[in-house]
Amino acid sequence: LFVSKNGVKQAMPLELQQKHQSNSFTPISEKHLSAFRSMLGVTHVLTENEQLIDYGHDWTEDLLFMPEVVLKPNSTQEVSQVMAYCHAQLIAVTPCGGRTGLSGGMLPVYGGVMLSLERMNRIIDIDTKSLQITVEPGVITQTIHEAVEAHGLMYPPDPSSKGSCMIGGNVAENAGGARAVKYGITREYVLALEVVLANGDVIHTGAKVLKNSTGYNLTHLIVGSEGTLGVVTQIVLKLVPKPALEYTLLVPFAKAVDACKAVSAVFQHGIVPSAIEFIEKDALDFGQQYLGMNTYDTTGIEAHLLINLDGNHEQVLVEQSEALAELFEHMGGGEMLFASSQAEKEALWKLRRCLGEAVKGTTIYKEEDTVVPRAELANLLSYIKQLGREHNFYSVCYGHAGDGNLHINIIKQNMSETEWKEMLPKAIEKLFQYVVQLGGTLSGEHGIGYVQQRYMPIAFSSVELELMRNIKGVFDPKGILNPGKILNPSLT
Amino acid sequence: LFVSKNGVKQAMPLELQQKHQSNSFTPISEKHLSAFRSMLGVTHVLTENEQLIDYGHDWTEDLLFMPEVVLKPNSTQEVSQVMAYCHAQLIAVTPCGGRTGLSGGMLPVYGGVMLSLERMNRIIDIDTKSLQITVEPGVITQTIHEAVEAHGLMYPPDPSSKGSCMIGGNVAENAGGARAVKYGITREYVLALEVVLANGDVIHTGAKVLKNSTGYNLTHLIVGSEGTLGVVTQIVLKLVPKPALEYTLLVPFAKAVDACKAVSAVFQHGIVPSAIEFIEKDALDFGQQYLGMNTYDTTGIEAHLLINLDGNHEQVLVEQSEALAELFEHMGGGEMLFASSQAEKEALWKLRRCLGEAVKGTTIYKEEDTVVPRAELANLLSYIKQLGREHNFYSVCYGHAGDGNLHINIIKQNMSETEWKEMLPKAIEKLFQYVVQLGGTLSGEHGIGYVQQRYMPIAFSSVELELMRNIKGVFDPKGILNPGKILNPSLT
Numbered sequence: 001l002f003v004s005k006n007g008v009k010q011a012m013p014l015e016l017q018q019k020h021q022s023n024s025f026t027p028i029s030e031k032h033l034s035a036f037r038s039m040l041g042v043t044h045v046l047t048e049n050e051q052l053i054d055y056g057h058d059w060t061e062d063l064l065f066m067p068e069v070v071l072k073p074n075s076t077q078e079v080s081q082v083m084a085y086c087h088a089q090l091i092a093v094t095p096c097g098g099r100t101g102l103s104g105g106m107l108p109v110y111g112g113v114m115l116s117l118e119r120m121n122r123i124i125d126i127d128t129k130s131l132q133i134t135v136e137p138g139v140i141t142q143t144i145h146e147a148v149e150a151h152g153l154m155y156p157p158d159p160s161s162k163g164s165c166m167i168g169g170n171v172a173e174n175a176g177g178a179r180a181v182k183y184g185i186t187r188e189y190v191l192a193l194e195v196v197l198a199n200g201d202v203i204h205t206g207a208k209v210l211k212n213s214t215g216y217n218l219t220h221l222i223v224g225s226e227g228t229l230g231v232v233t234q235i236v237l238k239l240v241p242k243p244a245l246e247y248t249l250l251v252p253f254a255k256a257v258d259a260c261k262a263v264s265a266v267f268q269h270g271i272v273p274s275a276i277e278f279i280e281k282d283a284l285d286f287g288q289q290y291l292g293m294n295t296y297d298t299t300g301i302e303a304h305l306l307i308n309l310d311g312n313h314e315q316v317l318v319e320q321s322e323a324l325a326e327l328f329e330h331m332g333g334g335e336m337l338f339a340s341s342q343a344e345k346e347a348l349w350k351l352r353r354c355l356g357e358a359v360k361g362t363t364i365y366k367e368e369d370t371v372v373p374r375a376e377l378a379n380l381l382s383y384i385k386q387l388g389r390e391h392n393f394y395s396v397c398y399g400h401a402g403d404g405n406l407h408i409n410i411i412k413q414n415m416s417e418t419e420w421k422e423m424l425p426k427a428i429e430k431l432f433q434y435v436v437q438l439g440g441t442l443s444g445e446h447g448i449g450y451v452q453q454r455y456m457p458i459a460f461s462s463v464e465l466e467l468m469r470n471i472k473g474v475f476d477p478k479g480i481l482n483p484g485k486i487l488n489p490s491l492t
Numbered sequence: 493l494f495v496s497k498n499g500v501k502q503a504m505p506l507e508l509q510q511k512h513q514s515n516s517f518t519p520i521s522e523k524h525l526s527a528f529r530s531m532l533g534v535t536h537v538l539t540e541n542e543q544l545i546d547y548g549h550d551w552t553e554d555l556l557f558m559p560e561v562v563l564k565p566n567s568t569q570e571v572s573q574v575m576a577y578c579h580a581q582l583i584a585v586t587p588c589g590g591r592t593g594l595s596g597g598m599l600p601v602y603g604g605v606m607l608s609l610e611r612m613n614r615i616i617d618i619d620t621k622s623l624q625i626t627v628e629p630g631v632i633t634q635t636i637h638e639a640v641e642a643h644g645l646m647y648p649p650d651p652s653s654k655g656s657c658m659i660g661g662n663v664a665e666n667a668g669g670a671r672a673v674k675y676g677i678t679r680e681y682v683l684a685l686e687v688v689l690a691n692g693d694v695i696h697t698g699a700k701v702l703k704n705s706t707g708y709n710l711t712h713l714i715v716g717s718e719g720t721l722g723v724v725t726q727i728v729l730k731l732v733p734k735p736a737l738e739y740t741l742l743v744p745f746a747k748a749v750d751a752c753k754a755v756s757a758v759f760q761h762g763i764v765p766s767a768i769e770f771i772e773k774d775a776l777d778f779g780q781q782y783l784g785m786n787t788y789d790t791t792g793i794e795a796h797l798l799i800n801l802d803g804n805h806e807q808v809l810v811e812q813s814e815a816l817a818e819l820f821e822h823m824g825g826g827e828m829l830f831a832s833s834q835a836e837k838e839a840l841w842k843l844r845r846c847l848g849e850a851v852k853g854t855t856i857y858k859e860e861d862t863v864v865p866r867a868e869l870a871n872l873l874s875y876i877k878q879l880g881r882e883h884n885f886y887s888v889c890y891g892h893a894g895d896g897n898l899h900i901n902i903i904k905q906n907m908s909e910t911e912w913k914e915m916l917p918k919a920i921e922k923l924f925q926y927v928v929q930l931g932g933t934l935s936g937e938h939g940i941g942y943v944q945q946r947y948m949p950i951a952f953s954s955v956e957l958e959l960m961r962n963i964k965g966v967f968d969p970k971g972i973l974n975p976g977k978i979l980n981p982s983l984t
Binding site for chain 2 (some may be wrong): 127128129130131132152173174175176180181184185187188197201203204205206207208209210211212213214215216217218220221223224225229240241242244264267268270271272312313315316319369371372373374375376400403404405436439440441442443444445446447448456459460461463464465467468470471472473474475486487
């Protein structure tokens with residue numbers, strides 16, 4: 001078990017080693033590998049060091065935990081066989097999809113088996129009459145978008161990583177995206193699941209229906225449980241008719257706080273955009289630099305709002321655009337840019353979607369996925385800046401403002417390693433305490449995973465955490481499934 | 493413990509007595525009553541026989557189970573005190589709201605305490621900036637509608653019983669209603685809950701946010717759990733801007749199956765109505781009779797579709813209405829009635845909403861809340877008629893067709909009591925087997941409650957049922973909270 005940074009292997013720091021030593025999982029031996037090879041075929045059992053490094057990280061900071069083996073099952077039955085075997089042998093199993101997560105949900109922190117669902121990437125059925133799609137977990141989210149759009153339909157959730165993330169991971173983390181503000185998050189589209197439990201049992205939750213009051217809602221318990229309660233092997237998703245038209249607008253604000261305030265005003269005026277994103281000046285600058293462009297002048301501009309409106313009637317979108325232009329003018333906004341071509345729209349959204357990578361590529365940072373009631377955005381933004389002055393850090397913010405979901409990037413800059421490590425948890429604790437005080441919570445769409453566990457007691461009482469632990473115990477009494485996630489505040 | 497029909501008390505039939513005898517709850521004594529009186533005040537502890545009868549039934553068939561005492565707490569703290577006491581004393585507690593349920597979810601089948609939340613009926617906050625409302629469970633759903641509409645906002649879920657049902661009951665049963673087809677069910681509006689657990693502990697789930705990936709989703713586990721996992725004492729609901737315009741259309745179909753087929757065609761044409769209800773001829777006749785009206789001639793008409801369209805642009809609604817008229821003409825529909833006045837719209841919807849009571853008032857019946865993929869409605873309708881021919885019963889159907897949610901009323905008519913009792917479970921079992929085969933499930937919006945428990949094994953495997961039982965055990969290890977519901981197939 002190693003931790004490595006930037007591909008350079010190094011022994012896990014002693015402190016972390018001690019924390020992880022408490023586990024009693026079985027190390028994987030040649031005997032186990034033979035068993036896996038006969039279940040899945042030799043080519044689907046990876047043990048080369050480079051392969052293990054590949055599967056040892058996602059997009060979360062620079063963390064890397066080496067799995068002992070990577071398994072690539074191709075069917076529910078194979079997943080079930082692997083789970084039954086690992087359950088009997090007490091081997092840790094961490095499921096993974098596209099490995100684009102931002103909370104380390106798929107990091108194999110106890111080594112063991114990395115169960116990659118990538119080969120289970122079939123679209124099983126598109127029901128164009130009842131507007132549903134049935135997929136395996138390894139389908140890339142954008143592939144679903146394209147497949148259903150060909151039928152005039154839409155699968156709304158669109159995480160920024162949509163070109164690489166897999167639907168199974170979206171379900172595990174309850175992913176959101178820009179369109180969530182109008183259409184809702186992944187949870188709201190999952191109608192039914194096939195799930196392999198820790199012991200290999202296969203269950204089916206939900207049904208192919210739009211409303212369901214039949215027993216406890218296991219579907220919604222699995223969604224967002226980050227692979228700790230079961231391995232999702234099939235997903236039925238709701239679809240909606242695809243709107244024919246989409247407008248994209250960009251509005252500069254001299255004051256970032258005014259941009260935040262304008263967001264809730266939009267909804268108060270009865271307009272529900274299909275996206276309304278907040279982008280701080282430096283985020284836009286980082287993004288332009290990353291893409292090698294210089295299109296948008298941010299001089300004197302603290303923030304932009306990037307807005308999509310969709311619908312089927314040109315006249316309605318024109319009226320809404322005009323109403324927004326007028327509203328923003330009264331709220332401190334500058335001249336509204338109307339993306340007149342498809343290319344311009346796409347360029348703007350490419351810029352928005354690259355912000356995470358752009359910030360990551362520029363500097364060492366820590367990202368928080370805060371979410372608050374929509375109207376508290378301005379307060380949240382003011383607070384993070386104040387906190388930065390107190391703790392001497394610089395921050396760059398952007399996010400799905402219509403949902404009150406602000407991605408806060410705390411940047412290391414020239415801070416010493418010691419100073420950074422000491423400052424960070426204190427500052428984040430204060431930030432989350434404030435967020436919870438505003439009625440918000442720790443994560444809007446990235447999950448708790450590995451890196452946010454220590455902050456869980458800020459959002460939940462010991463009774464609430466105990467309930468969650470007991471639910472975990474119901475699904476996975478031996479604790480072999482994605483161990484070391486969500487509910488281990490002392491681990492990180 | 494008595495079962496009574498139509499207010500006439502009678503001893504519980506021996507067969508039922510035996511089934512219920514297995515419980516070991518503590519009978520309520522004078523000592524317990526004194527304790528309750530000192531917690532809540534004497535006037536909020538009801539023990540008169542007439543009062544107990546009042547609280548011993550909901551709108552489910554003619555079932556009545558007498559509670560031993562009715563308690564009316566006025567605060568979370570009082571609920572917590574009652575629960576802690578009953579937990580220590582092993583007294584059964586059944587929470588209730590407006591007592592309008594259709595699956596017997598609030599029937600105190602083991603007697604004990606009936607915990608009525610009716611005094612906790614305060615609207616705590618309407619947040620017009622973030623579009624949220626915080627309420628206690630005893631608020632009538634329609635009161636919420638009116639309170640938020642005064643601010644130009646809308647709380648979409650609208651069960652037919654909206655004038656009498658309480659929001660706490662809506663949360664417990666995950667209630668739907670006509671607008672669910674466009675706006676979603678109760679679940680999709682619940683952001684956060686305050687819940688008193690079986691042992692009196694108070695927990696808070698969720699947050700005042702539109703997206704949340706923070707730990708296991710306890711909120712969505714509680715919603716729809718029919719008061720078996722905890723007593724909901726506060727609810728934060730999402731609101732949306734209220735559309736300015738609403739059109740109401742009524743379309744007759746000579747063939748009921750054509751009406752069913754037309755429903756999925758509407759969505760395939762990119763139109764999402766804010767309601768699309770299917771009403772079989774006899775349901776409309778019962779309803780008109782019940783209201784003493786004779787407005788709609790159903791001669792030669794097997795079914796009607798009642799449709800609402802909403803939005804902010806007159807021109808869009810006109811175009812959609814025209815598109816629907818054309819579509820229905822091609823699919824076997826007759827001349828579309830356009831409700832031209834507010835009074836006409838309200839009359840039509842009053843007629844729709846009275847159907848449950850109208851059928852109930854006319855005859856002895858059993859109602860099933862089936863739900864299937866939208867495009868399978870026609871198959872479901874054909875099947876129920878075929879089943880009727882096989883088993884010699886007559887049925888009347890109506891429901892939220894846009895959601896694939898068909899309320900099937902199996903009517904007793906002149907069938908003998910013996911024949912009825914023998915036929916019914918067999919026919920319902922076949923019906924549910926077919927529904928599940930179509931991808932559907934047992935209940936769309938009424939819940940399993942008391943009366944549908946025996947059919948649960950049709951929808952769930954023993955592993956799935958065991959998971960649900962274990963989850964119940966996590967929340968309520970002594971099993972005192974709403975016992976005899978959802979998970980006791982052998983009880984009914």
